Amino acid sequence: MATRNTTKIARLMMAPSVIALFLWMIVPLAMTLYFSTLNYTLYNPMSQPYVGFENYSYFLSDPTFLMALGNTLILVVGVLCITVGGGILVALLLDQAFYGVNIVRLLVIAPFFVMPTVAALVWKNMMMNPVYGVIGQFLQSIGLAPIDWMTEVPLLAIIIIVAWQWLPFATLILLTALQSLSEEQKEAAEMDGAGALSIFWYITLPHIGRAITVVILIQTIFLLSIYAEILVTTQGGPGAQSTNITYLVSQQATSFGDIGAASAGGIVAVILANIVAIFLVRLIGKNLDA
Numbered sequence: 001m002a003t004r005n006t007t008k009i010a011r012l013m014m015a016p017s018v019i020a021l022f023l024w025m026i027v028p029l030a031m032t033l034y035f036s037t038l039n040y041t042l043y044n045p046m047s048q049p050y051v052g053f054e055n056y057s058y059f060l061s062d063p064t065f066l067m068a069l070g071n072t073l074i075l076v077v078g079v080l081c082i083t084v085g086g087g088i089l090v091a092l093l094l095d096q097a098f099y100g101v102n103i104v105r106l107l108v109i110a111p112f113f114v115m116p117t118v119a120a121l122v123w124k125n126m127m128m129n130p131v132y133g134v135i136g137q138f139l140q141s142i143g144l145a146p147i148d149w150m151t152e153v154p155l156l157a158i159i160i161i162v163a164w165q166w167l168p169f170a171t172l173i174l175l176t177a178l179q180s181l182s183e184e185q186k187e188a189a190e191m192d193g194a195g196a197l198s199i200f201w202y203i204t205l206p207h208i209g210r211a212i213t214v215v216i217l218i219q220t221i222f223l224l225s226i227y228a229e230i231l232v233t234t235q236g237g238p239g240a241q242s243t244n245i246t247y248l249v250s251q252q253a254t255s256f257g258d259i260g261a262a263s264a265g266g267i268v269a270v271i272l273a274n275i276v277a278i279f280l281v282r283l284i285g286k287n288l289d290a
Contacts, residue, residue, distance in 0.1 A: 032266050036264040037051065043257050075159055078163070079163045080220070084215060091171050091174040154238065157233065162226060166223075170215045173211050180207075216280060245269045249266050249269060252265055
């Protein structure tokens with residue numbers, strides 16, 4: 001009886017927080033669903049006729065939508081490849097004992113604490129500017145023509161900027177996993193004649209497999225909603241070459257004033273994000289059960 005009473009009291013104490021969280025999520029979602037069925041524009045806010053699924057049809061049939069969807073996938077996959085691959089390499093280096101390792105670890109993790117807008121401005125003006133940027137100056141010093149990153153390869157530029165921000169996160173998680181690896185396993189493998197590559201492939205990589213899947217899941221959730229870096233650097237251009245789903249939805253609301261279409265786009269983005277999240281959660285579940 002005491003256990004049952006304790007459980008009831010615990011549920012009653014948790015109820016206000018659960019209800020508040022539920023309302024915090026459901027009310028905005030319900031309002032977005034409602035607005036997505038209206039012809040609601042900022043240019044004529046008093047007129048909001050019901051149009052059903054016309055906003056969804058308009059958003060999905062927009063040629064920019066397919067380009068934005070492709071850009072979103074390329075952005076996510078590109079950043080994940082750089083951060084996971086680079087994170088493994090950097091974590092392996094930082095797992096070694098050398099003088100000043102703690103200072104180096106702090107410097108490596110520091111970019112993760114830089115605000116996205118600040119990071120985008122620094123890369124756009126100080127690193128990727130074709131005239132006085134560091135990369136442009138280096139290319140000129142070796143006799144090559146500088147690259148106008150924001151015009152010639154805008155999506156690649158955004159991938160580099162975002163990857164620079166998220167590489168410390170991946171490194172930190174993977175380094176933590178590496179430090180839990182027993183040195184006795186490595187020593188036993190070395191005594192059996194295994195080389196460094198074999199040890200990495202058959203011992204180290206399986207050991208950090210769970211950490212890798214966690215990094216992929218967390219980063220994917222955030223990468224699907226990248227916005228500030230695009231707004232500060234390319235504004236989705238040239239044309240729609242660097243427009244992702246999030247920026248397209250925002251553009252519908254702010255630039256075109258079409259709240260109905262933007263709401264429909266937001267619902268589509270939520271559905272796509274949940275599909276990706278469910279797939280990754282199942283992938284991680286299989287990895288953890290293995």
